Amino acid sequence: MAAPALSSRAGSVSSLGNSPTATPGSTNMNKSIPGYPELDFRSGARIEELNRLIHEFSKHDQREYDDQRALEIHTAKDFIFSMLGMVQKLDQKLPVANEYLLLSGGVREGVVDMDLDELSVYARGTDYDMDFTLLVPALKLHDRNQPVTLDMRHSALCHSWLSLRLFDDGTISKWKDCCTVVDHLSGATNYFFSPTLVADWFHESVSVVLAEIQKKPQRGMPRVEKVEKNGTVISVILGVGSSRMLYDIVPVVSFKGWPAVAQSWLMENHFWDGKITEEEVISGFYLVPSCSAKGCRENEWRLSFARSEVQLKKCISGSLMQAYQACKALIIKLLSRPKAVSPYHLRSLMLWSCDRLPSAYLGQEDFAAHFLLGLIDDLQHCLINKMCPNYFIPQCNMLEHLSDDTAMLHARKLSSVRSDPVEHLRTAIEHAKAANRLTLELQWRGSTSGLPSPQSDASGEQQPDDRLAKKLQQLVTENPGKSISVFINPDDVTRPHFRIDDKFF
DSSP states (O other): OOOSOOOSSTTOGGGOTTOTTOOOSOTTTTOOOTTSOOBOTTTOOBHHHHHHHHHHHHHHHSOOOOHHHHHHHHHHHHHHHHHHHHHHHHHSOSOSSOOOEEEESOGGGTSSOOOOTTSOOOOBTTTBSEEEEEEEEEEEEOOTTSOOOEEOTTSOTTEEEEBOTTSOHHHHHHHGGGEEEEEOTTSOEEEEEOHHHHHHHHHHHHHHHHHHHHHSOOTTOOEEEEEEEETTEEEEEEEETTEEEEEEEEEEEEEESOOGGGGGGGGSOOTTBTTBOHHHHTSEEEEESOOOTTSOTTTOEEEEOHHHHHHHHTTSOHHHHHHHHHHHHHHTTTTTTTTOOOHHHHHHHHHHHHHHSOHHHHTOTTOHHHHHHHHHHHHHHHHHHTOOBOSSSTTOBTTTTOOHHHHHHHHHHHHHHHHOHHHHHHHHHHHHHHHHHHHHHHHHHHHHHTOOOTTSOTTOOOOHHHHHHHHHHHHHHHSTTOOEEEEEETTEEEEEEEEETTEEO
């Protein structure tokens, strides 16, 4: 199974292939005729208009956080981490000194390679304002001298069973209830770490801890608005002040080093060569609780290189990342039924494009439109050929399980986007605006109804200092250039007195 064509040296001009959007390194190729706008051959759309719409979408999709929102994000993160510390104390299953990986964006956004079939449909604006994915190691295998048995004999490429037979008796005893048992003819017993049983245990433990926490609410504690098990993902929505944050929490197995099955990938030339070190890229990998199309759900885990992808993202140009985010918004709902293509497939294509195309070309700030059209073309090509190689394990075809009918159905849907990208971008922009309006409306309602903020009591009552600050801010706004003083009676701090010039309030 071949990966997308790579040249002998990544990023060379000869590697451009036959893509309708591929652009050689020649500086003359992208010069438009004087006085005539540059057009997309397929749709007739103006490249300048596409660039403008992509930038507008990015403006609405990438929200900037003020100090209050940053505090709310920090409060929610601390709450989740504290909750996980309590989960560890329940039965001592989780490592005492653990290393979580927090990713911006939920599982539904394709930040990690997991199947989306069993995930409930959540929408930004309607259900949450910000989303994160948190990988929580149930087992942490970071000792390079510790024996690891990845049993890939029963699995598709990029998947594995995990045997505990080489672990010490203490580990096996601790996790025995989360393992499937296989007895050999020799009489030996083999324990396989089960992703579904681990997820069941994790969900139950998280639910117990959250229920206990909510019995004794403390000042500034986030509101737990939803706890839901979606397959092997635990989705928690927290309310902090006027913000709602979705955490997709995934129990994983964490490894240091690099798996042998992906060793050949290191021998190739890549776009990140010379920008970051190999040690940064191959610092570790995970097993996530997701199986192949024909795999055994109870035993099969999927290899994930999320830690490496965090490093690679540093080397991707801003314009390509903007195009990727816009393209993801165009396809995420269009191709959602039946489930076949996830945003992670698109992320893989983006990484392949970085290896295939010259970095100077991908670094052009005004080429976002070309990149968007190219990603759509690449994805359509993958669907027609039912071929999307995993970036780290190219021999693994992530679309191999698709039926011909499903692949062609999605290819036809994608063709409608490619023939009119302007209209689809405008629709995506309107959706982003609508989500932002919903968020602002909820924040306004929260502020007027006295929803608790991180600085307020759990009862939701605003503290005197908060009321005083808001009143003072209002007076400053309404009385520009005037002298404002505040007098507080130490015997009754609930009744401040304001003096503006010579008048008291």
